[in-house]
Amino acid sequence: MSESTKQSQGSLARIGLALAIAASVSACATGTNPRDPLEGYNRAMFKFNDTVDQVALKPVATAYKKVTPSFVQTGVGNFFGNLSDVWSAMNNLLQGKGEAGLQDVVRVSMNSTFGIFGLIDIASQAGIPKHNEDFGQTLGWYGVQSGPYVMLPLLGPSTVRDTAALPLDIAGDPWRYKDPAYVRNIGTVTRVVDKRAALLDATNLMEAAALDRYEFIRDGFLQARESKVFDGDTDRRDRKVPKNDSSDYEPEYEPKPQPANDAPAATAAAAVAPADLVTSGSNTVASEARPQE
Amino acid sequence: MKLMKQLLAMATIAFATAAQAAPAVEAPDVLVKRISQDVIDTAKSDKAIQAGDIKRVTELVESKILPYVDFQRMTALAAGRHWRDATPDQQKQLAAEFRTLLIYTYSGALSQIKNETVEFKPLRADPSDTEVEVRSQVNVARGEPVPLNYRVAKTPSGWKIYDINVLGAWLVETYKSSFASEISKGGIDGLIKTLSAKNKALASRPAAKAK
Numbered sequence: 001m002s003e004s005t006k007q008s009q010g011s012l013a014r015i016g017l018a019l020a021i022a023a024s025v026s027a028c029a030t031g032t033n034p035r036d037p038l039e040g041y042n043r044a045m046f047k048f049n050d051t052v053d054q055v056a057l058k059p060v061a062t063a064y065k066k067v068t069p070s071f072v073q074t075g076v077g078n079f080f081g082n083l084s085d086v087w088s089a090m091n092n093l094l095q096g097k098g099e100a101g102l103q104d105v106v107r108v109s110m111n112s113t114f115g116i117f118g119l120i121d122i123a124s125q126a127g128i129p130k131h132n133e134d135f136g137q138t139l140g141w142y143g144v145q146s147g148p149y150v151m152l153p154l155l156g157p158s159t160v161r162d163t164a165a166l167p168l169d170i171a172g173d174p175w176r177y178k179d180p181a182y183v184r185n186i187g188t189v190t191r192v193v194d195k196r197a198a199l200l201d202a203t204n205l206m207e208a209a210a211l212d213r214y215e216f217i218r219d220g221f222l223q224a225r226e227s228k229v230f231d232g233d234t235d236r237r238d239r240k241v242p243k244n245d246s247s248d249y250e251p252e253y254e255p256k257p258q259p260a261n262d263a264p265a266a267t268a269a270a271a272v273a274p275a276d277l278v279t280s281g282s283n284t285v286a287s288e289a290r291p292q293e
Numbered sequence: 294m295k296l297m298k299q300l301l302a303m304a305t306i307a308f309a310t311a312a313q314a315a316p317a318v319e320a321p322d323v324l325v326k327r328i329s330q331d332v333i334d335t336a337k338s339d340k341a342i343q344a345g346d347i348k349r350v351t352e353l354v355e356s357k358i359l360p361y362v363d364f365q366r367m368t369a370l371a372a373g374r375h376w377r378d379a380t381p382d383q384q385k386q387l388a389a390e391f392r393t394l395l396i397y398t399y400s401g402a403l404s405q406i407k408n409e410t411v412e413f414k415p416l417r418a419d420p421s422d423t424e425v426e427v428r429s430q431v432n433v434a435r436g437e438p439v440p441l442n443y444r445v446a447k448t449p450s451g452w453k454i455y456d457i458n459v460l461g462a463w464l465v466e467t468y469k470s471s472f473a474s475e476i477s478k479g480g481i482d483g484l485i486k487t488l489s490a491k492n493k494a495l496a497s498r499p500a501a502k503a504k
Binding site: 129130201209212218221227228 | 395487
């Protein structure tokens with residue numbers, strides 16, 4: 001790696017670190033949420049990231065999306081997606097997921113050759129599913145807890161476990177070894193912009209949907225991440241990880257041996273049934289005659 | 294007015310009960326699949342919806358989706374232990390505001406359906422279960438398929454959806470913290486006010502454009 005890149009990466013890291021320290025010193029509020037003990041720091045970092053996004057990244061991504069022909073955007077996405085399949089294959093194999101790992105290997109081979117250096121995603125068209133594994137997920141798969149929520153400078157939401165895994169994820173990214181440096185940097189910027197453009201609709205939707213964007217992102221991210229680690233396999237997750245949704249710290253007002261979601265519903269029924277009919281469309285019948293659980 | 298309301302309610306009950314009389318209750322996965330297919334087909338074929346006409350999308354949502362969603366339960370779950378502290382009137386208002394919020398925000402997503410297909414996974418549940426999870430995935434043009442799951446509960450008027458999961462995040466769970474912190478700041482009324490203000494802001498915003 002060339003000196004100038006090392007220096008710029010180093011200074012970026014230093015800036016990030018300085019900001020992080022400044023933020024955490026200035027916002028030392030103890031979080032009330034046990035899942036987010038670093039809430040003060042996280043909110044401050046979120047604000048910083050959000051500002052950078054609103055001011056720089058989002059406008060560029062919006063312009064990119066508008067101006068660039070869609071086949072170019074697809075090509076860019078496919079190219080970097082192909083590179084990420086390499087590390088994903090590695091992690092699938094590390095997790096003992098032989099079939100998934102081999103699928104990723106096949107994806108890389110097919111797309112790199114027939115798909116012309118990855119620009120065309122032939123493998124998906126051939127029906128080979130894409131996986132998205134990284135080392136943080138590998139750790140999680142084996143039972144390493146995610147730890148508190150951490151908002152990384154510029155990189156966005158993460159967890160302590162995934163942050164620890166980050167150096168390996170960076171090392172496992174084939175693009176990192178691309179020379180010369182200016183090509184690599186242009187590629188990295190393009191990748192970031194393309195990724196942001198792909199997320200524009202989702203983030204616009206989220207801005208509308210969220211009451212508090214920080215919390216919305218945090219809670220959505222933590223759930224999605226956990227689901228990703230276990231590939232939606234709730235049985236394995238329940239074995240490896242203690243139930244970590246809000247039922248942990250929010251005492252249910254009707255303790256039952258059933259899953260947490262039942263209790264509020266039962267009491268809601270009790271509260272609503274004798275009350276006036278709720279005329280929210282077809283809920284009238286349901287709320288009136290809901291059986292007591 | 295009250296009499297009118299009661300008559301209307303009774304008529305609704307009668308109508309709904311009559312509608313229930315003949316066929317057996319539709320199984321949850323069959324129900325969700327049917328609604329899902331119906332909504333997607335309509336969204337794809339309707340030019341106005343494809344162009345982002347928010348009114349048309351809202352009509353679609355209200356006619357084809359809302360009858361099968363239990364907002365009361367959804368709101369109760371999102372409010373958590375604060376729900377029973379709310380008066381019936383507050384509960385009603387809260388459920389209505391939450392419902393409006395969800396319609397506004399997620400209707401926008403519907404107008405962006407292009408060529409996606411939905412695959413349903415086999416239902417894993419006992420026949421005697423009254424709460425099941427219906428799992429599906431949306432095959433998108435770029436990237437991995439997006440997991441889309443529903444929690445469905447059996448009510449006297451058939452199965453109703455009370456939670457939805459996109460990419461691993463449950464809707465109710467994601468709103469829980471926001472609700473809790475709003476309530477801790479200004480009580481249930483504060484939450485209702487915040488939702489109501491947000492809904493007004495969303496109503497006046499220009500219609501979301503499809504890409």
